[in-house]
Amino acid sequence: MDIELNIDSSVVVQVIKTGRMKGSPGMTLVRNIQRLVNLEWEVRIVHAYSESNQCADTLANTGCTLDRETIYYDDCPPRVRELLLSDVMGITTPRLIRV
Known part of the structure; x- marks a missing residue:
């Protein structure tokens, strides 16, 4: 099984x-994450700007x-x-990056 782990911090x-x-x-x-990554699957860890998945960024x-609580959403x-509506409508959030 191949997994891609997108993280919005290049330092992390x-x-x-x-x-x-x-x-x-x-x-x-970090050690717990490395232990999970090293299990029997192929994990690719990549940097992704938070704008590439704003829904995941908002939930994170x-x-x-x-404070160590779990939230379940009914809606x-x-x-x-x-954010989902903006995505459906094709509205993007540009990000300026140094090249």
């Missing part, structure tokens, strides 16, 4: 790939504000609904 991509990071906070999490940011969250 490098830390997961190399296992090297400055300081120890989060090292346990929501998760970062929680699509309003902000995600707005």
